[in-house]
Amino acid sequence: MIRAKDINERTPWxxxxxxxxxxxxxxxxxxxxxxxxxxxPVYHREACKQCMLCxxxxxxxxxxxxxxxxxxxxxxxxxxxxxxxxxCPFTAITxxxxxxxx
Amino acid sequence: xxxxLSGNEAIAHAIKQINPDxxxxxxxxxxxxxxxxxxxxxxxxxxxxxxxxxESEHSSMSVCIAAQAAGARAxxxxxxxxxxxxxxxxxxxxxxxLPITLACxxxxxxxxxxxxxxxxxxxxxxxxxxIQLYAENNQEAYDNFIMAMxxxxxxxxxxxxMTCMDGFITSHSVENIDLLDTExxxxxxxxxxxxxxxxxxxxxxxxxPYDISAYYMEHKVQEAEAMKAAKAIxxxxxxxxxxxxxxxxxxxxxxxxxxxxxxxxxxxSTAGTAKAAIDNLREEGVKAGLVKIRVFRxxxxxxxxxxxxxxxxxxxxxxxxxxxxxxxxxxxxxxxALYDLKERPHxxxxxxxxxxxxxxxxxxxxxxxxxxxxxxxGETGPVYTHMGQRSREETK
Numbered sequence: 278m279i280r281a282k283d284i285n286e287r288t289p290w291x292x293x294x295x296x297x298x299x300x301x302x303x304x305x306x307x308x309x310x311x312x313x314x315x316x317x318p319v320y321h322r323e324a325c326k327q328c329m330l331c332x333x334x335x336x337x338x339x340x341x342x343x344x345x346x347x348x349x350x351x352x353x354x355x356x357x358x359x360x361x362x363x364x365c366p367f368t369a370i371t372x373x374x375x376x377x378x379x
Numbered sequence: 380x381x382x383x384l385s386g387n388e389a390i391a392h393a394i395k396q397i398n399p400d401x402x403x404x405x406x407x408x409x410x411x412x413x414x415x416x417x418x419x420x421x422x423x424x425x426x427x428x429x430x431x432x433x434e435s436e437h438s439s440m441s442v443c444i445a446a447q448a449a450g451a452r453a454x455x456x457x458x459x460x461x462x463x464x465x466x467x468x469x470x471x472x473x474x475x476x477l478p479i480t481l482a483c484x485x486x487x488x489x490x491x492x493x494x495x496x497x498x499x500x501x502x503x504x505x506x507x508x509x510i511q512l513y514a515e516n517n518q519e520a521y522d523n524f525i526m527a528m529x530x531x532x533x534x535x536x537x538x539x540x541m542t543c544m545d546g547f548i549t550s551h552s553v554e555n556i557d558l559l560d561t562e563x564x565x566x567x568x569x570x571x572x573x574x575x576x577x578x579x580x581x582x583x584x585x586x587x588p589y590d591i592s593a594y595y596m597e598h599k600v601q602e603a604e605a606m607k608a609a610k611a612i613x614x615x616x617x618x619x620x621x622x623x624x625x626x627x628x629x630x631x632x633x634x635x636x637x638x639x640x641x642x643x644x645x646x647x648s649t650a651g652t653a654k655a656a657i658d659n660l661r662e663e664g665v666k667a668g669l670v671k672i673r674v675f676r677x678x679x680x681x682x683x684x685x686x687x688x689x690x691x692x693x694x695x696x697x698x699x700x701x702x703x704x705x706x707x708x709x710x711x712x713x714x715x716a717l718y719d720l721k722e723r724p725h726x727x728x729x730x731x732x733x734x735x736x737x738x739x740x741x742x743x744x745x746x747x748x749x750x751x752x753x754x755x756x757g758e759t760g761p762v763y764t765h766m767g768q769r770s771r772e773e774t775k
Contacts, residue, residue, distance in 0.1 A: 290597035295537055295605075296476040297598050298575055299585040 282307055306354075310337075314357035314376040320349045324369035331361040331370065352378045380558045386514075386549040389521040389556055390456065390482045390542075391416030395426055396564040397528070399480075400451035400571075403431045403442025407461035408494050409546040410484035414456055436461040440468035440479075447477040448586045450576030452528065455479070458546060459486035462500045466507065472539045473508025474602060475587050478531030479539040481509070482524060485647070486546040487734040495735020496546040498646065498699040502708045508602050510540040510609055511676040515632075515650045518556040519673075520544040522626060525559070526616050528568050533612045536605050545648040547735070563623050606677045613674055630679035632671040633686055635661060639668025641750040642687060642724075644713050645696035646672045649731075649738055656743035667747050672709065680716035687717060690724040691754035694746055698732040706730075706763040725759045731766040738767060 279294060281304040294300065327347055332340050339355035341348045362370040373379060384392060390413050394402070402421075404414040421430040429451075431442045436457050443453035457465065462483055472479050488499040501511060510531060514520035520542065527540040544550055559567075575584050590598055610630065617628040634654055636642065643653055650671040660667040670686055672679075687693055695714070697707025705711070710728035717723050729746060732738050746766070753759055 286593040288597075290600045293594065293597050293601065295601060296474055296586070297588050297590050297594060298476075299588060300575060300582060302583040302585070304585070 309353050311352045311355050312376065314352075314355060316357040316359060316372050316374060317352075317376060317378055318350055318355065318357065318359065318361055319371050319373055319379050321369045321371065322349075324367050326367050326369070328366065330364050330366065334360050334364045336360065350378065380560065381555050382558055383553050383555050384517060384521075384558075385412070385551050385553050386517045386520045386544050387412035387484065387551065388416065388553075389517045390524050390544075391420070392558065393521050393524040393564070394428075394454060395420050396559070396561045397452075397454075397525070397568050398426045398565070399428055399454045401429045401431065401442065401446035401453040402455065403433055403439040403446070403453065404455050405433050405436050405439045405457070405461060407436070407458050409486055409550045410456045410458040410461070410482065412550070413482055413484070436464040437468055440465040440472060440481075443479045443481075444468060444472050444475065444477055447472070447479050448475060448577050450571070450573060450578045452571045453477075453479050454481070456482040456484065458484045459488050459494075459500045462504055463488055466504065469504055469507040469509060469539075471587065474598065476537040476602070476605070477539060478528065478537055480524065480527045480531065481539065481541045482520075483541045483543045484546045484550045485543050493734040494546070496548050496648075496698070497733045497735070498543075498697075499733075501541060501543050502699040502701065504541070505676060505708060508538060508606065509676060510536075510538050510606070510613075511674070512540065512542045512613075513646045513673055513675060514542065514544040514549060515648055515671060517544075517549060517552070517554045518626070519628075520549060521556055521558070522620065522624065522628065523673075525564055525567065526613075526620050526628070528571070529616045529619070530609065530613050532571055532573075533609075533616075534574075535608045536612050538602070538605050538609060543647075548648045557624070557626075559624060567620065567623055610674070610677050610679065613677075628673060630672075630674040630682055631686070632669075632673060634669040634671065636668040636670065636686060638666055640666040640691045641747055641754060642668045642670060642690045642693050643696055643743070643746070644670045644672065644683070644687070644693060644709065646675065646698065646709060649696065649698065652738055652740055653743050656740045656747070659740065660744065660747055665747060665751065675709075675712075678712050678716070680712070683713060684716050684720055687713075687724055688720050688722070692725040692750040693727070694750055695726065695728050696746075697728060697730045700730055700733060710763070725753045725757075727753070727759060727761070728763045729766045730764070736767045742766065
């Protein structure tokens, strides 16, 4: 049984699963969709009050929380939508042009 | 056991014998009775199929897709505009490689609105990735439905199967048909045992993911290869079916083709009319024959080319228009299949019987006269013509 991690853009058609079936859960985390980003959020730790409002508003789990503290962005799945910046009451998030994380 | 059943009753009886896990269906003439009969069987506790009444055919096919992906056997029945409303989901069923079985009771597709028979519904669905089997009569409708699951569920195939019969002509006419006993049917059809399914708790599965261009083509090649592989599986299953029923089925039926010089290629109940016409012509010494297509998808191109290789003139009869401006769908497939022959027969296309327009033995007789004239003169003449419509030329 072929695993998602063993399927890539060089896999011949004979080795792909029928209809593209995926035989395991949670495989989206394997794919770097952060490359889609054309704008990038910047986290200003000094301005952040740890209100946690940005965390549930992020549509793509790009804001990790560790021991009750918001961490810097996890950019592998951040699409740069800017919702976190809009929702932040303390201007602790700004957006910069381009896909590169600062 | 011989019983007088309509085509719809025959399909409902087959469903009752198979006792599938799920039926998602929405009523539409002329297939409504199938759904009604099965709903009755369920209500009476005769089968334990989960009957899911829905608000549209888009939903009935969606129910089948979900059920089949979950690991269940799903069936549906529809006609005409109902099939059209399923189109999107027909592609999804095939591309997810879910061997759903659908009884399609053919009816002209609107518009103008019409409830009678032609193949404009299923011919429109010919490129959806479904296997298509066509029946001439009630017996074949019953037999094809029973063969559908072993064909579609074969691991090398994994494609949905549409078993088609002519609306009203077959679906509502009562004929004595030979029924297999239920135990034999259940043994023949067997259990559906997919390797992967949504309810397999040891192994979570995702079905129908988004396919970017780096993968879509590979999956379509897989589907195309499955369709090609289906031809051998259809013949295998048909051979196995002959052992339990004594009835022999191929990809198409050849009628009096051994020494034929003039031949028809057609689908469905018109074959009965054509056979009667051919018997009359044979008594007059005309070497007339018939190829009745049973399997339209996958199309038996090579086999058909061999069957027609010695014929002088062929008329391909399409009971659906197609509006290609260049002939009907059966004609396009047949003429293309014969291209590789060194010596090809003359070939014409007759579009006939649209919206239930009757075709009689005399009509077929006249068509053979035209084929005889083509064979004698060596001139094909007009290639793509219609038959059975009123026209100014005929009333003069």
